[in-house]
Amino acid sequence: MDKPAKTVPAILAEALTKRYAPDAPPAVDGLGFSMPRGATWGLLGGNGAGKTTTIAMLLGLLVPSSGRVACLGHDMARDRFAALARMNFSSPYIALPSRLSVAENLRVYAHLYDVPRAEARIAELAAQLQLTELLDRPAGNLSAGQKTRVALAKSLVNRPELLLLDEPTASLDPDTGDWVRSWLERYRAESGCAILLASHNMGEVERLCDHVLMLKQGRVVDQGSPAALLEKYGRDDMEEVFLDIARGRQREEVPAQ
Numbered sequence: 465m466d467k468p469a470k471t472v473p474a475i476l477a478e479a480l481t482k483r484y485a486p487d488a489p490p491a492v493d494g495l496g497f498s499m500p501r502g503a504t505w506g507l508l509g510g511n512g513a514g515k516t517t518t519i520a521m522l523l524g525l526l527v528p529s530s531g532r533v534a535c536l537g538h539d540m541a542r543d544r545f546a547a548l549a550r551m552n553f554s555s556p557y558i559a560l561p562s563r564l565s566v567a568e569n570l571r572v573y574a575h576l577y578d579v580p581r582a583e584a585r586i587a588e589l590a591a592q593l594q595l596t597e598l599l600d601r602p603a604g605n606l607s608a609g610q611k612t613r614v615a616l617a618k619s620l621v622n623r624p625e626l627l628l629l630d631e632p633t634a635s636l637d638p639d640t641g642d643w644v645r646s647w648l649e650r651y652r653a654e655s656g657c658a659i660l661l662a663s664h665n666m667g668e669v670e671r672l673c674d675h676v677l678m679l680k681q682g683r684v685v686d687q688g689s690p691a692a693l694l695e696k697y698g699r700d701d702m703e704e705v706f707l708d709i710a711r712g713r714q715r716e717e718v719p720a721q
């Protein structure tokens with residue numbers, strides 16, 4: 465019998481492993497987690513910890529060396545397209561075609577996702593993300609903050625139930641970064657969308673995430689809510705917890721403050 469939709473996790477990863485070469489150490493090493501529908505989870509770790517590789521496997525862009533992943537109940541090895549229709553992603557590493565206008569870019573994605581009443585959806589997103597004035601501008605001529613808002617609009621065009629965000633506020637000034645974070649908070653509350661967020665910004669993680677996976681060399685070395693991790697490491701902010709975990713310090717080794 466099928467499980468009711470609510471009990472199917474947004475993401476289920478089982479022993480997920482990726483080696484880029486047979487003799488290379490694994491970039492992701494036996495990762496397992498079950499992220500509930502509607503949750504916002506953070507994927508943290510230093511450079512090279514395996515965050516982007518994990519997201520690429522969750523999207524089905526990279527084939528795992530072993531293990532399996534299911535998004536919204538769809539196995540990504542067998543049923544990827546059914547999952548992709550219900551999810552979306554945003555990454556600063558993926559540039560939108562620069563000569564197309566913002567509106568043309570959004571139309572292409574609306575078409576790819578077969579969005580009903582695409583023009584109305586684009587107008588709605590443009591209004592929400594303050595893009596209306598920019599719709600006719602070539603995407604290549606926008607500032608980093610404007611490009612981030614367009615990338616967010618692109619990632620929401622199909623009203624995803626699961627959103628993967630790789631560094632959503634990288635290269636934004638503090639004011640624009642704060643605007644994006646507030647916007648994501650509101651969007652999540654209104655839509656019930658599950659969000660997995662890879663970030664180096666600890667303030668962002670503390671504010672947005674209800675659970676954090678700490679990755680090191682492709683493995684989960686600790687996890688919990690930001691509040692539980694602060695308590696466990698006896699710290700006041702997530703930046704310090706991150707440094708403790710990255711440097712392998714336990715609470716008893718943490719210098720007194």
Ligand SMILES: Nc1ncnc2c1ncn2[C@@H]1O[C@H](COP(=O)(O)OP(=O)(O)OP(=O)(O)O)[C@@H](O)[C@H]1O
Pocket residue numbers: 484491509510511512513514515516517518
């Ligand atoms: N295409 C690739 N070919 C070979 N090795 C790769 C490739 N992409 C990533 N790696 C390696 O896999 C490991 C994990 O990289 P990944 O990009 O997933 O880490 P990350 O946590 O996203 O890092 P960052 O915070 O720097 O973006 C690193 O050792 C990296 O060098």
